[in-house]
Amino acid sequence: MTLHKHQGQFTWDQVNILKYKEEGTHFKDITRQILFAGQPDLPCQWRYFEIAPGGHSTLERHHHLHVVMPIRGAGQALVGTEILALTLFDVVHIPSLAWHQFRATGSEPFGFLCLVPAERDRPERPNAGQLEDLKREPNIARFIRV
């Protein structure tokens, strides 16, 4: 039995606060914690991401789908061609190959659970032409950060 006791402020006993990604300038003020790393019998990972006010995740897509649930604060997400306002306990299924990006809105950190397959493809960022296509929609052009 493993118990990761919540220590308050969305940190957990024996769970490290990790960099979101090793390097890059395509994200801002975001951390990652692995709550369940996956096992052969349950081949998925359950993570907690937290974006500080003003921060954002990478604009990216990948073949694997994932499922997200905010548990702290509020934010917005681009998913495909839609911009969603996300509040506590909403559940979003992000389909394969949908472009997506998360942003914190408001003055509180935006934290969300994220479920992914334990084995998954690496995210892809938009090339110049894909970015141009995305930006044809003015709302998306205003939303995204690259």
Added chain:
Amino acid sequence: MTLHKHQGQFTWDQVNILKYKEEGTHFKDITRQILFAGQPDLPCQWRYFEIAPGGHSTLERHHHLHVVMPIRGAGQALVGTEILALTLFDVVHIPSLAWHQFRATGSEPFGFLCLVPAERDRPERPNAGQLEDLKREPNIARFIRV
């Protein structure tokens, strides 16, 4: 893209409130909601269970492991031979074949997220001998409901 907007009170848009199990007297006042049903690429289910004050889940075990996180109220769980006090956002990994049972404590419903493999074995309830073994520990004898 699927968005199950949280409607307050731990119900979600287009998510049905289901019976915990089809039949039985070995559980009390508990409901089930499926937030993500699983897909070949992400072969796990993400559920929300809610136990009303005074209620409990079935005392059971199974080969598949699962991961649990309370998001409403507080409760207690037997996991193996330990009785845990569970509060908001704790994370518990329940190993294969560990006997387990959840109970709501306090006057508020106890709601928790539960992650399981999409394909999994059916739970097993203790037989008379196993129950006798469990009850050798006075704390466990007092805790369990069958």
